Each structure stands twice: as C-alpha cells, then as structure tokens.
Amino acid sequence: MPAAGVVMIIAVLLIVLAVVYYLVSTIVALQRITNALDEAITGVVGIIEKSAPVDDVVTSINTNLDAGVDLLEGLLVKKAGMDDAVGLVDGLYPGAAGEGFRNFPESKETKAPRISEVYTKGTLTLARLGREAPIAAASPNGPALRNPSYGSLAARALYPEVRQTRPSSMPRSPVIGTDSPVQYEPSESPGVRKRMPVAVGAGSEPSTSEGGVVKSGLAFLRRLKNE
Amino acid sequence: MTLEWIGDAILLLVVLPVVVYLLRGVLNAANSIVPSAQQIAAAATAGSKDLDATALLLTTQDQVQKTIEVAADYGGSLDVILDNA
Secondary structure (H helix, E strand, C coil): CCHHHHHHHHHHHHHHHHHHHHHHHHHHHHHHHHHHHHHHHHHHHHHHHHHCCHHHHHHHHHHHHHHHHHHHHHHHHHHHHHHHHHHHHHHHCCCHHHCCECCEHHHHHCCCCCHHHHCCHHHHHHHHHHCCCCCCCCCCCCCCCCCHHHHHHHHHHHCCCCCCCCHHHCCCCCCCCCCCCEECCCCCCCCCCCCCCEECCCCCCCCCCCCHHHHHHHHHHHHHHHC | CHHHHHHHHHHHHHHHHHHHHHHHHHHHHHHHHHHHHHHHHHHHHHHHHHHHHHHHHHHHHHHHHHHHHHHHHHHHHHHHHCCCC
16 A cells, blocks of 8 residues: 555544544533533423412412502591691601502692601500590691600690699598508498598597588598698 | 645645534533533522422412401401591
C-alpha cells in the first residue's frame, strides 16, 4: 500500500474518532438535560394541581371578608355616626381616615376628630356602649380634654353625677360585726326594725313608745350628719 | 500520487479541524443548557413544595366564614342594643 493511502486512512480514522467523541458527549449532555426537564415538568404539574383550587377558595374568602367589612363599616357608621366612626378608625390606624370607608365615599372628606388623643380605647368603648356621648366632637381641633395618663379620672365625667363629684353626700357603708359601733338586732318581721340602731356606749336607751322609732331615726340621721 | 497527498493534507489540515470545531461548539452549547435545566427543575420542585400549604386554605376558608358569621351575630345584637347615632 502506498504511503499516501495509509495517511488517508489514518486521517479518516481521526475524523471518525473526533465525531464519535463529541457526539457521545453531546448525547450524554442531552440526556442530563432531558432528566432535568422531566423533574421540572413533574414540579410544574404539581404546582398546577395544587394551585388549581386556589382561585375559588381565595374568591370565597374575599367574598366573606367583603361581607364582613360591609357589615362592620355599616354598623360602625350607623351607631357612632360618620364623624366618630372616622375618628375611631383613624385613632386605631393613624392615617386610615384619609382612605375613608369603602361603602361611604363621603367619609374621605370627613375630618377625623382627635379621638385617640383625647380618650383611651377602653374609655371610648365604655362611652360608646354606655351612652351616645358625642365624644371629642365638640372640639376636634382644640386641646385634649384630659391628660391621657390619668384616663380613669376623666372617664368619670362620662357617667351620671351621683358619686364622682359629691361622695360626701352619700351615706357610708355600715360596719358590721359583733364589735361594730352600731349594733343591729334581728327583726321578727321583715322590713321592720324593733328599734333604730344605737352606737355602743351612746348612753340613753332608745324609746320604744309610740313615735319612738321616728325620733330615734331622726337622731340617727343627725348623728350621721355630724360624723 | 501527488493528488493523494493533497487529499491527505486537506483531510488533516482542513476537514478534521472544521469537524472538531463544529462538534465542540455543539457540545459546549449542550453542556451550558444542563445547569439551567437543573436549576429550573430545582425551582419547580421547591415551588411545588411551597404550595403544599394551599390545602390549609380550605381551613382558612371555613374559619373566615365562621368568623364572619359570628361577627354578623354580634353585629345584629349590637344593632338591637345600641341606639343609632
């Protein structure tokens, strides 16, 4: 065989070897790609299956929450009035008054009274439950009506004038016991005392004659007044 | 004879380098796709695992419905108890 033929055969063999090497490497790489894509497809199918009911469920949740928001907004505005309702919301969530209520477009233009600066949340709740006091509506832009650090004292003003400003005009609660200053005797008939109670060591025996009960009662009241 | 040597030279100096160059390009391209495909597979698997909690949405749905029902009951009672503004 001539030398040129041998060299040609070697050259062809080299070309074939190169083609085989690179094609096999490419096949291996493509197989790895195929495996990875299979995993990806499995994951994507899982995502599709798991997210399929999300739309319906989230829509249902949003529907219920919308109904709740409508209910609470309507109830708040109905019971508290637009001004106080906006003030309450702004007190709980500062700046929320600017967004207004969803079902009450006019609430965006309502100026929120400074409720949270005037009353604590507990006072607001008690006031709103106890009476329809237009709290803070009188001076939404004025100074705070009380010091927030001492809310319990200021809250008294929201209740009837019975005890909080005139406690001395109310009779004191009786002291009971065997060594109490005023002794009470058990009555034979309910609601009727044998005699009015007398302080221990007070001196004279109370009268039991006709009209004695009235006199001893008056004496008891005078004694209480003096004390 | 001379033509055979010329053919050998062409095979060794032209054809072989061109074949090697082209096949190496194909191999490099295939190898560059492998990491991307593996990252996509990992992301899809992680995403699928993250969505395992979507079954809890059914519980959330029930809880929201019950909560709104309770709030509606309270609202109805408050509507009766409290006077309107």
